[in-house]
Amino acid sequence: MTDTLRHPPAPRPVTGSAVRFEKIRHRFGATTVIDTLDLTIEGGELVALLGPSGCGKSTLLRILAGLQPQTGGTVTIGGEPVDGLSPRQRGVGIVFQNYALFPHMRVLANVAYGLEANGMKRAAAERRAMTMLERVRMDAFATRHPRELSGGQQQRVALARTLAVEPRILLLDEPFAALDKSLRLDMQIEIRRLQRELNITTIMVTHDQEEAMSMADRVAVLHQGRLEQFAAPTDLYDRPATPFVAGFVGTAN
Ligand code: ADP
Numbered sequence: 001m002t003d004t005l006r007h008p009p010a011p012r013p014v015t016g017s018a019v020r021f022e023k024i025r026h027r028f029g030a031t032t033v034i035d036t037l038d039l040t041i042e043g044g045e046l047v048a049l050l051g052p053s054g055c056g057k058s059t060l061l062r063i064l065a066g067l068q069p070q071t072g073g074t075v076t077i078g079g080e081p082v083d084g085l086s087p088r089q090r091g092v093g094i095v096f097q098n099y100a101l102f103p104h105m106r107v108l109a110n111v112a113y114g115l116e117a118n119g120m121k122r123a124a125a126e127r128r129a130m131t132m133l134e135r136v137r138m139d140a141f142a143t144r145h146p147r148e149l150s151g152g153q154q155q156r157v158a159l160a161r162t163l164a165v166e167p168r169i170l171l172l173d174e175p176f177a178a179l180d181k182s183l184r185l186d187m188q189i190e191i192r193r194l195q196r197e198l199n200i201t202t203i204m205v206t207h208d209q210e211e212a213m214s215m216a217d218r219v220a221v222l223h224q225g226r227l228e229q230f231a232a233p234t235d236l237y238d239r240p241a242t243p244f245v246a247g248f249v250g251t252a253n
């Protein structure tokens, strides 16, 4: 393991990192939820983990983040095994469905918080936070509180907060689930634009096949803890590897 991973420098590089799951297994009690899963994600890709509710998508994301130690197998990021490292040490940033902004802090302070926690002086942290808010077009809302914002606006702030600390890998767990349909489409476009601009390796969990197919470079289809197929959206449509994939990507759900 490199010293870089144990003592992450700031700012961290946001390009060129890859993720590798090798023979990942996970059990909760007697129930196997991830079964001998191999998956390699290239630097700069946006990959969707797609599958029905309960198939193990969030568990896999939590394993990658270091929030859930796996029962077996190895996760490597940028070629280094990351077992035992915290999300920050792994250089992983996560946005959940429910945003979890600090309600008592203004938008700017929410975004600056992680930078200050990493040792950045307040003035510098707030300047950088403002730059991130500009990136997600929320700079005009810097002095507001989260409760004054719509769901989509809160989601943008949550994204700015996560990206401010320059993670190597961006993880999104059902990021649009709480948004109504038109807002969801706006946010899909926005996240794809930002992801390309920053060239940040991104892994997004979704049960929505349209969302996965429209946003991702490649889609990993999961079913009952197994990887059914990992391919570009057009390949999933044209050459589904299993009956499950054929059924799932062909269905609006
Ligand atoms: P998904 O995100 O695809 O909906 P999850 O990864 O959340 O699926 O869950 C996969 C399976 O593991 C489900 O059957 C779920 O009930 C179970 N599970 C998830 N978290 C826990 C936990 N902390 N303890 C026990 N079972 C869990």
Ligand code: MG
Pocket: 057, 058, 059, 205
């Ligand atoms: Mg989930």
